Each structure stands twice: as structure tokens, then as C-alpha cells.
Amino acid sequence: MxxxxxxxxxxxxxxxxxxxxxxxxxxxxxxxxxxxxxxxVTYNNTVRAIISNNCTNCHGNPTANGAPTSYTTYTQVRNGIDNIISRINNASNPMPQNGLMTQSLRDDIQQWKDDGLLEN
Ligand code: HEC
Incomplete structure (x- = not known):
């Protein structure tokens, strides 16, 4: 038992x-x-490619075509994020200058900020 x-x-x-x-x-x-x-959304998984496809022919290092700032590193893009978000959504003074990017690319940049501007 x-x-x-x-x-x-x-x-x-x-x-x-x-x-x-x-x-x-x-x-x-x-x-x-x-x-x-x-x-x-992080700089490395999304934002870097958007900036390099749409911005760095002017905002490169060195800058070209009269662009005042380089956006080629994580730190530069992070520090400029408020100006960047304002210009990529400004239909009357857009960046890139030849017209707004698609809504989905602009949303990605906004989401990057909302997610905390992560690098990785
Ligand atoms: C064909 C060249 C060209 C391209 C492409 C371009 N820019 Fe610009 N950008 C300029 C010039 C020139 C100025 C200065 C005149 C002005 O403010 O409109 C400028 C100014 C700016 C400014 C205001 C100044 C500053 O750096 O804070 C921002 C923000 C900006 N660009 C972001 C962008 C972003 C983001 C992209 C890509 C999505 C982009 N630009 C693509 C030429 C360009």
C-alpha cells in the first residue's frame, strides 16, 4: 500500500x-x-535604404545640388528627423524636390520615429 x-x-x-x-x-x-x-522599424532595416534611394544624391557626403545637410549616417538622420518628417510631407515644398514619396515610405519614416529612432 x-x-x-x-x-x-x-x-x-x-x-x-x-x-x-x-x-x-x-x-x-x-x-x-x-x-x-x-x-x-529601424534605421538599418528600413530607413537607410529609403534615404539612400531618395535623398543622398543631394544630401550625400559631400552634399550636392545645393543641399545643406548630409543624411548619410544614422546619427545625421536621427538628429534631423523632425526637419525630415516635416519636408517629406510638405506638398508645397517637398523633399525630394521633384515630388512627395509614396505614402507608405513616408509612413515608414514616421513609424521609425514612433518606434524610438532605433539603429538596429
Ligand atoms: C535633388 C536634390 C535633393 C534631393 C533628392 C533631396 N533634397 Fe532635401 N534639400 C535639397 C536642397 C537644395 C535643399 C535646400 C533648399 C530647401 O530647403 O528647399 C534641401 C533641404 C532639405 C531639408 C531642410 C534642410 C535640412 O536639412 O534640415 C530637409 C529636411 C531635406 N532637404 C530633406 C530631404 C530628404 C529627407 C530627402 C529624401 C527623401 C531629400 N531632402 C531629397 C535638395 C535635395
Whole structure:
């Protein structure tokens, strides 16, 4: 009788252990999925390409065509972000000068600011 109780106890422990392990790993999977879904806009994953495709032929290093500032590094773009957001959305004085970029590219830049101006 005593022996049977001990065995039940061991089974119970094993069952708890297995249950715990499997619920832990499904939590991990869920966290990972949430991270992927909410992955932030960063300079390196999004913003650098937008600026280099649309801006740095003038705002390069050195600058060209009368552009006053270089936007070729993370720090330069981060420091200029308020001016940049204002000009990329200014239909009467747009940057780039030949017309506004698509809404989705402009939203990406705004989202970068909202996400905290991350580099990576
Ligand atoms: C064809 C050249 C050219 C391109 C391309 C261009 N700019 Fe400019 N940019 C200029 C010139 C010239 C000025 C100065 C005159 C003015 O303010 O309109 C300027 C001024 C600015 C200013 C105000 C001054 C400053 O640096 O704070 C911002 C902000 C700016 N540009 C951002 C951008 C961004 C962002 C892009 C790309 C999305 C871009 N520009 C693309 C030529 C360009």
C-alpha cells in the first residue's frame, strides 16, 4: 500500500514536469511570434535604404545640388528627423524636390520615429 502511494506520487511528479516543460516551450513560441509581428522599424532595416534611394544624391557626403545637410549616417538622420518628417510631407515644398514619396515610405519614416529612432 505504501509502495503504491509512492509510485503514484512519482507519476504525479513526472506528469507535472512534462506539463511544465511543454507549457514553457509554447510560451516561448508565442513570445517569439509576437516579437516578429511587432518588429520595430529601424534605421538599418528600413530607413537607410529609403534615404539612400531618395535623398543622398543631394544630401550625400559631400552634399550636392545645393543641399545643406548630409543624411548619410544614422546619427545625421536621427538628429534631423523632425526637419525630415516635416519636408517629406510638405506638398508645397517637398523633399525630394521633384515630388512627395509614396505614402507608405513616408509612413515608414514616421513609424521609425514612433518606434524610438532605433539603429538596429
Ligand atoms: C535633388 C536634390 C535633393 C534631393 C533628392 C533631396 N533634397 Fe532635401 N534639400 C535639397 C536642397 C537644395 C535643399 C535646400 C533648399 C530647401 O530647403 O528647399 C534641401 C533641404 C532639405 C531639408 C531642410 C534642410 C535640412 O536639412 O534640415 C530637409 C529636411 C531635406 N532637404 C530633406 C530631404 C530628404 C529627407 C530627402 C529624401 C527623401 C531629400 N531632402 C531629397 C535638395 C535635395
Amino acid at each position: 505504501k509502495r503504491l502511494t509512492l509510485r503514484k506520487f512519482v507519476y504525479l511528479l513526472l506528469a507535472l514536469l512534462v506539463f511544465n516543460c511543454s507549457s514553457d516551450s509554447s510560451d516561448d513560441v508565442q513570445e517569439q511570434e509576437e516579437e516578429n509581428q511587432n518588429s520595430a
